[in-house]
Amino acid sequence: MPLTPKAAIKEVQDISSLAARTFISAFKRPLYLKDILIQMDLIGVGSLAVIVLTGFFTGAVLTLQTSKTLSTFGAIGFTGQLVAVSLVRELGPVLASLMVAGRVGSGIASELGSMLVTEQINAMRALGTDPIKKLVVPRVLATTTMLPILTVVADAVGVMGGLFIAVFVLHISSNLYLNSAWDALDYMDVVGGLLKPLVFGATVSLVGCYCGLRTHGGTQGVGRSTTQAVVASSILILVFNLILTRIILAYSQ
Amino acid sequence: MNGECVLEMKNVVKQYGDNLVLDGVSFKLFRGETKIIIGASGSGKSTILKLIMGLDRPDEGEILVEGQEIARLRESDLVAVRSKIGMVFQESALFDSLTVRENVAYQLYEDGIDDDKIEPKVRETLGFVGLEDAIDKMPSELSGGMKRRVALARALIGRPDIMLYDEPTAGLDPITSRKINELIIALRDIQGVTGVFVTHRLRDAFTLATEYATNGGSATTFHREGPLLCIANTRFLLLRDGKIIFEGPDELLRRSDDPYIKRFLA
Structure with a gap:
């Protein structure tokens, strides 16, 4: 079905309404603490392997690419600085969030979509449970809290990946690389690097829940919702990254 | 029909897009009675159940559960109404990440009842449906x-x-049904539970309408009504294109001269 302007506005209205209901429900009893912890484990610990691999190879490739350019200016000693700043400010939050969007956003959409088409969500409502409180709030809280932690892991492993290449391939001293990396980072880099995944985490989980909860058309519909969740949250991550970068840079000057 | 009215639908209209699913449906359900709603696929049978449970809202009309109008209630206020109603969904709708014990006890966990009180209740209820051995299964x-x-x-x-x-019997073999x-x-007959039974399987509908249960000590026995004996407290509703075209006992349904009903029962 083509996305008309009216339909697009309706989508924005619906997802905003879901976000508002989720926010209000997060402060109402009952708080499903067990479900929140389960989701934190599934989303946070479950994504660790993907995040570690992504971070390591991104840092390694970044080091290889930047060192080549920097060496032409005789500035190979700044490799650590460039890798650390790029990772903490941009690549860490964005790549970690995109990986989580692919892994977690799709999982949330398919799980809730399957529950919807098999009437488990109606059964839940019939048994007196609010699906927003029981299903959406734990997933949004878990993703929003775990993504900044995963980003820190991705940043750290990325710097280590860069260190590996710097020492064993480029033969740069590890002290030079690490000191240059450490000195380059300032307070706003860290704040910005943690603020971004906080926003991206809320975006990925809300989009995943929204796509899952409006699934229609049986199992085919579940597949469609999953794809839409990944595509929409990936695009939103890139759009919000631009907006947040602009705001953070304005405040850091 | 005498007795206390526990559920009433008054001129309920429900439309999905251009599809008019229910067109002025009205009926009353009395305590202890089972209403069997039959009709072709897409005639609005399941929609009636969703409206009674408050899972969907009618476009027009009123739905009264024990005298309380529920059609315009907020979701949070519907919780109290839903606690008076139990629903068996078409494909069971069991929570697939929970065990049988957790599925059955779900409502009790939500109500904050102590675990030691939950276990005997779950076992008793599973015993009633003959599945106590499956308590730990997924x-x-x-x-x-x-x-x-x-x-x-x-x-x-x-x-x-x-x-x-x-x-509840869709897709099941005759023995399981x-x-x-x-x-x-x-x-219905031993515990006096009031019910609404939606089906398109006439065999099951007539089983419910013509058989009754008695509890002789420890065992429950089932009997068929005689030709002049009408014991089963069951009435039929036949839906066609969102309208009720018949309401009454099975004897009248079988004797109806309406060509559609004759064709439907054939």
Whole structure:
């Protein structure tokens, strides 16, 4: 079905309404603490392997690419600085969030979509449970809290990946690389690097829940919702990254 | 019909897009009675159940559950109404990440009841549907018939006043369907549970309308009504294109001269 302007506005209205209901429900009893912890484990610990691999190879490739350019200016000693700043400010939050969007956003959409088409969500409502409180709030809280932690892991492993290449391939001293990396980072880099995944985490989980909860058309519909969740949250991550970068840079000057 | 009216639908209209699913549906359900809603696929049978449960809202009309109008209630206010009603969904709708015990006890966990009080209740309810041995199984390990019986146990554990059955025998073999029907008959005749039974399987509908259960000590026995004996407290509603075209007992339904009803029953 083509996305008309009216339909697009309706989508924005619906997802905003879901976000508002989720926010209000997060402060109402009952708080499903067990479900929140389960989701934190599934989303946070479950994504660790993907995040570690992504971070390591991104840092390694970044080091290889930047060192080549920097060496032409005789500035190979700044490799650590460039890798650390790029990772903490941009690549860490964005790549970690995109990986989580692919892994977690799709999982949330398919799980809730399957529950919807098999009437488990109606059964839940019939048994007196609010699906927003029981299903959406734990997933949004878990993703929003775990993504900044995963980003820190991705940043750290990325710097280590860069260190590996710097020492064993480029033969740069590890002290030079690490000191240059450490000195380059300032307070706003860290704040910005943690603020971004906080926003991206809320975006990925809300989009995943929204796509899952409006699934229609049986199992085919579940597949469609999953794809839409990944595509929409990936695009939103890139759009919000631009907006947040602009705001953070304005405040850091 | 005498007795206390526990559920009433008044001129209910429901439309999905351009599709008019219910067009002025009105009926009353009395305490202890089972209403069997039959009709072709897409005639609005399941929609009636969803409206009674407050899972969907009518476009027009009123729905009264024990005298309370529920059609315009907020979701949070519907919780109290839903606690009076149990529902068995068409495909069981068991929570597939929870065990049979957790599925059946779900409502009790939500109500904050102590674990030591939950266990005997779960075992008693599973015992009623004959599945106490499956208490630790996951839904994926159960057959279709077992899933329906677990769904029945889950709906019954809160001791609802009204039970809604959405095609509980659809897709099951005759022996398993018979088991489900016997449980529903026992609930109606021995426990006095009021119910709405939606089906398009006439055989199941007439089983419910013509058989009754008695409890002779420890065992429940099932009997068929004689030609002059009408014991089963059951009435039929026949839906066609969102309208009720027949309401009454099975004897009148069978004797109807309406060409559509004759064709439907053939």
